[in-house]
Amino acid sequence: MNFRDIFSLAFRSVTASRLRTSLTVAIIALGITAIVGIFTAIDSLKNGIFDSFSAMGANGFMIRNREMNVRIGGGGGSGATKGTASKKRVKTSNKNKVITFQEAMDFKKRFDFPSMVSIWYRPGSVTVYSGSKKTNPNIAVIGGDENYLKYTNYDLQAGRDFNEADMESARNVAIIGPDIAKKLFGEEMRNVVGSPIRLGNVRYRVIGVLTSKGSSNLFSPDNIVITTVTNVRRVFNRPNASYNINVSINDPKMMDAGIGEATGLLRIIRHIGMDEESNFYITKNDSIAEMLFNSLAFVTIAAIVIGAITLIGSAIGLMNIMLVSVAERTREIGVSKALGATSKTIRTQFLYEAIIISVLGGFVGVFFGMLVGNVVSLILKTSFVVPWLWIGIGVGLCAIVGLLSGILPAIKASKLDPIQALRFE
Known part of the structure; x- marks a missing residue:
């Protein structure tokens, strides 16, 4: 079977189990929403800081005690x-x-x-x-x-x-x-x-x-x-x-x-x-903005930690759901093998399913994360932020999470004995 046939089969399998797919997508989306939302909010804060201090110009300084x-x-x-x-x-x-x-x-x-x-x-x-x-x-x-x-x-x-x-x-x-x-x-x-x-x-x-x-x-x-x-x-x-x-x-x-x-x-x-x-102390205007930017580094680190924990949880959840899917579709896998599907085809199909579900969750998470993060933009009345970098990173991470989460279920599915699988009730 070529790529198009395997992908089409994987997509039909994903859409056939709507409840399971929806729950899995929600788990992935929650993690990506947290990551993209936090980083979008940080970008909004940076825009607000930049707008506030750029008005004073880079050629000014303040003297304080x-x-x-x-x-x-x-x-x-x-x-x-x-x-x-x-x-x-x-x-x-x-x-x-x-x-x-x-x-x-x-x-x-x-x-x-x-x-x-x-x-x-x-x-x-x-x-x-x-x-x-x-x-x-x-x-x-x-x-x-x-x-x-x-x-x-x-x-x-x-x-x-x-x-x-x-x-x-x-x-x-x-x-x-x-x-x-x-x-x-x-x-x-x-x-x-x-x-x-x-x-x-x-x-x-x-x-x-x-x-x-x-x-x-x-x-x-x-x-x-x-x-x-x-x-x-x-x-x-x-x-x-x-x-x-x-x-x-x-x-x-x-x-x-x-x-x-x-x-x-x-x-x-x-x-x-x-x-x-x-x-007394002399501080450049651009140094004040730089100081505030640096203070956001701690928020960035916290966001990375939160995002990593969330993605690990999402990966574990996706892998468990895929393992359940393998168990539920044992007979289906036996039929596919009996009709000539190879172990590689079965393994590739389940990997595609995991990636499709994960990437769908990524797109949903990116959308809601962007909306949540731009609440800060509304509060600060700065321009709407579209974090293209984090959108790309979020979707890419989802693809990686889907691939890693689908490896074990895919291997388990590909190793099923077709005769035993056909007898499975």
Whole structure:
């Protein structure tokens, strides 16, 4: 018998036992759904991270008083200070010491490298009120300067940005995200600019509404309130507040030079001696995204382990069902051999049956895994992910599982004695 005849016979045998085939396909599909679903979700998360940080550009960096796991340049014990530490003991200079408002503003005034500097601070979250309407109590409040919207790549769909008078007077003006505007003023967002709102118990006047970030909402940028950093310092005063400094270098090729210049200037401003470590950390924007990508490696490893366990279970289940099929079709096998079918033909037929069932389960699992994984895409509002690589891997794994699971039943079926098989009841 040629390949076409054997395959046709195997396919008819598979479709004849619909209940058994359906159960086996479901077992295989469950395993593949888990694998493809997890990896699709990971790809969706990566897309969300990429969208969120690409808006800031690869030519920017952030200065903080605390480490973000990924550090370069001015980090304590890193960059230029690392060589000093290897030769002699380096003194500790108040590790994690806060960056005060005065230090941040002094840096902004004195940093004359071709760049844009933005100062910001997040005091916490509040409930925003407008008349009888209010939001959830998890609205992030951010105090920024006149460059904050430019640095974070926000656009205004209505109103204006902060001006020098807003910064100097620290008056109660706010720019709100579109989600807040819709919540408080309706879907059409009429008469938002100029309207009064309350952040907690403090009254503010809305001067602008942000344009929706759309797909870049890993950190809910449409659900924030931005006021001036000077206002935040006055209204939400925190004794140990540490301000963040964002720097966007005009020429990406000058990034390292800019980081070196910023490190030296801030060390001078914070009065750090030559024999002392830097007590601040400089992190590139693309390093933050890379750090988040690396953190997903643990999820990837867990997915591989879960997938391996599931596939092993699926292989065992498929092999057991195929063995049961051999026992149930003993007489059929005897008839086939009596009509001239060779042991090789019987063995090939059962291998084809196992592979057909496994691959069917793979296709079903890939489909549902893709749907389940893209739930993350819906949540993050990123583009729909079609994981072609994992689709191919999933179907290929199913073919391998079917082949391995069908070997033992196929050999058992091919070795049946035709006379004994014909007598089997």
